Amino acid sequence: DTEVTQTPKHLVMGMTNKKSLKCEQHMGHRAMYWYKQKAKKPPELMFVYSYEKLSINESVPSRFSPECPNSSLLNLHLHALQPEDSALYLCASSQVQTSGNTIYFGEGSWLTVV
């Protein structure tokens, strides 16, 4: 069982709504990630936080806003999304290592934008 917990599991939102996805891990990992996955495709990296600081933003539109309140929590704030943003959003975490970070994924939040 994954030790990365995501809520909610399912979310339906309108294009004018504001909502948030939440993620929590208790493995003592200091890197946390947001990925987006469309059907029949591999996960695509969106953001990485390392030691609670944003390290990587893969040119993600500003309607997605990440937040890392502490080393165990990661949020993704959603505002004015488009139907094409409908996807599985995966949170992940890892240690910060000198070679090859072993990344553990949560079960994901299924987002539908109507």
Place this chain on the structure above:
Amino acid sequence: GENVEQHPSTLSVQEGDSAVIKCTYSDSASNYFPWYKQELGKGPQLIIDIRSNVGEKKDQRIAVTLNKTAKHFSLHITETQPEDSAVYFCAASMGAGSYQLTFGKGTKLSVIP
């Protein structure tokens, strides 16, 4: 940047047979290679990984082999069971604290009872 090719895209095997999935990578600087299993409606689950200083690693019915010279690595599943049915992704990372994984496009494995 790194490019990872994964084959086959679909694979059907009879229960009890072996399954092999192959991946090639382009950047010789990559040194960490995880494999993920993703069941329908769930997140990817790490099943095995290998680092470039090792040629082979086994965990019960699952093994991974790495050929650094040829830049390819493979997942071997023996004595397949219906619960092995899933999509499998290989990935490569350049290590040295790299946060980025480059994924293959996935292999849908079906184990026929």
